[in-house]
Amino acid sequence: MSHFFIVSLVTLFFLCFLEKRFANETTWEERYHLVSISSLLPSSSCSFTKGPKRKASLDVVPKHGPCSQLNNNGKASILPTHSDILSLDKERVNYIHSKLSSDNLPAIYGNLIGTGNYFVVVGLGTPKRNLSLVFDTGSDLTWTQCQPCARPCYTQQDEIFDPSKSTSYCNISCTSSDCTQLISSTGMDPPTCYPLTKACKYGMVYGDGSFSEGYFSRERLTVTPTDAIDGFFLGCGENNQGLFGMSAGILGLGRHPISFVQQTAKKYNKIFSYCLPSTSSVVGHLTFGATDNYKVANNTVKYTPLSTISRSNSFYGLDIVGISIAKTKLSISSSIFSSGGAIIDSGTVITRLPPSTYASLRNAFRKEMAKYPAASGFSILDTCYDLRGRNNVVVPKISFVFGGGVTVELGAHGVLFTVSSRQVCLAFAANRDDSDITIFGNVQQRTLEVVYDVGGGKIGFGPNGCK
Missing domain, CATH: 2.40.70.10 (Acid Proteases)
Incomplete structure (x- = not known):
């Protein structure tokens, strides 16, 4: 076996090793948020972001x-x-x-x-x-x-x-x-x-x-x-x-x-x-009007068609197709959302899901968070953790798949509702029945740029909207 062949073979194995290692690291980053516990708790002072100036x-x-x-x-x-x-x-x-x-x-x-x-x-x-x-x-x-x-x-x-x-x-x-x-x-x-x-x-x-x-x-x-x-x-x-x-x-x-x-x-x-x-x-x-801020950011703002809620002319309807956690799609039927429909609402705090969908999300979340000590439930939230004494927490990423094949990843603060460091909870709850309308609440919208193009019949989501 020639020296050149051996060197080439070793090089190939080394490159494959690096590629596999890089892929694994990327996969981890794609699947999880590393969140500091202090960022989940409000400060005693106000912080104004210094983002680009918006006209209206x-x-x-x-x-x-x-x-x-x-x-x-x-x-x-x-x-x-x-x-x-x-x-x-x-x-x-x-x-x-x-x-x-x-x-x-x-x-x-x-x-x-x-x-x-x-x-x-x-x-x-x-x-x-x-x-x-x-x-x-x-x-x-x-x-x-x-x-x-x-x-x-x-x-x-x-x-x-x-x-x-x-x-x-x-x-x-x-x-x-x-x-x-x-x-x-x-x-x-x-x-x-x-x-x-x-x-x-x-x-x-x-x-x-x-x-x-x-x-x-x-x-x-x-x-x-x-x-x-x-x-x-x-x-x-x-x-x-x-x-x-x-x-x-x-x-x-x-x-x-x-x-x-x-x-x-x-x-x-x-x-x-x-x-x-x-x-x-x-x-x-x-912000009102089509400002340059998210025109420039159109590559990161993903748009899904607004759906019509026949029972109301006030709400903005969404077509939810599926949900994934840590890059794994939940085993739920897409028809589960079409039966009751879905809306996005700035005034509802916690996203409400069909009971069967919520159970699937909760079980997957609990499996991912198994290394953290459980805490008692709080109000309508039944999946909470005691994170006292920790600097950081690893949280599985949750993404929603909307109509038009649009996948929107929630921000880290869109997954958790923090009562205190001893009670940090999954920020979702179940509806009474699978036929009830799904409500995409404001906790899940946190830090996202949410763009309502009502005339264009679409709604967009982009990361890091408050910057």
């Missing part, structure tokens, strides 16, 4: 945390516990399921439970007054509390808006065709009138008993110093009570013609995007 963009601030201004200035506010948040989340999900599965709902009007987790600051009126509004992709009507309150309004951080001090405010007549928009957006049929002024009256009752009612009106809405919308339809609430925290109301980003997205169609082309931050001590963004 607002800071997305977690409602409860060091970045929020809703708990400052000496105004009393009791922060909700993790148990409170998940309990309210359960009520929201129950109401969504009731709304979408029954033709005989209770005789109340309104779309959703008012338990938004994130808010943005917009300007209202001329001169403008800054207001902190919870933004919600499942709500249509934008509303805020207004002076004078016919009955006691709930406590909010910002000064309550006074329409009498704005030169651009006007009420809508109850005989106007604009008033009839309230029928499908709030459930009021027919719209009601104030008897003395003949002004159009709106009413929103949410699934948790929270409500807002008042004048349906038009006003100047300022998004940024260079972007304002004149004659914007909104609710000016004179009677408001409920679990809205210290926010001044709701910014509705649903699909109905009365929503912000549809009212600003000519300006922003029915396109908006957001990134929900990893913890309550980090700020994200809500």
Whole structure:
């Protein structure tokens, strides 16, 4: 055997060894997140990301945390516990399921439970007054509390808006065709009138008993110093009570013609995007219009077609095909999602899956996490771990496969819900029945760039959206 042949053979074996080793390392990185325990816990101080400047963009601030201004200035506010948040989340999900599965709902009007987790600051009126509004992709009507309150309004951080001090405010007549928009957006049929002024009256009752009612009106809405919308339809609430925290109301980003997205169609082309931050001590963004930021990032933003939810004109539907964990596809039928359908919702915290699908995901997750000590379940979460005394944790990556063959890998913070270092839980829960609609919640959306191209009929997902 020649020396040259031996050298070639040894070289070939060495290259194969390196290739195999590299492949194994790549496979590990593709299958798992290495997560520091400290990154799962919110800091006591706020961290603003220093990403590229976006033109029509607002800071997305977690409602409860060091970045929020809703708990400052000496105004009393009791922060909700993790148990409170998940309990309210359960009520929201129950109401969504009731709304979408029954033709005989209770005789109340309104779309959703008012338990938004994130808010943005917009300007209202001329001169403008800054207001902190919870933004919600499942709500249509934008509303805020207004002076004078016919009955006691709930406590909010910002000064309550006074329409009498704005030169651009006007009420809508109850005989106007604009008033009839309230029928499908709030459930009021027919719209009601104030008897003395003949002004159009709106009413929103949410699934948790929270409500807002008042004048349906038009006003100047300022998004940024260079972007304002004149004659914007909104609710000016004179009677408001409920679990809205210290926010001044709701910014509705649903699909109905009365929503912000549809009212600003000519300006922003029915396109908006957001990134929900990893913890309550980090700020994200809500951006309107097709900015250069994700045009440039189109190679990393993957788009899937929006599906139609026949039972609602508010929600954004998704076509979920499958789920994988640690690069292994779960043994579930793709038809399991088509029977109940699926939506993406910024206001639901924990993703809800068909029970059979959740059981398959949970069992696979438990197998991957077997080396970590189990902790007791928490509220609706039944798979938790005690990670005290550890610096890092290895977490299996979870990916969703959507229509069009699009695979979206969740960020590390989209897999876990952290109560404390002694109770870190799988951030998914089961629906009551396989026929219930699947809800892709906001924990799973954390750190992703989520792009809604409503006019184009598609929704996109990209990594590292908050940077």
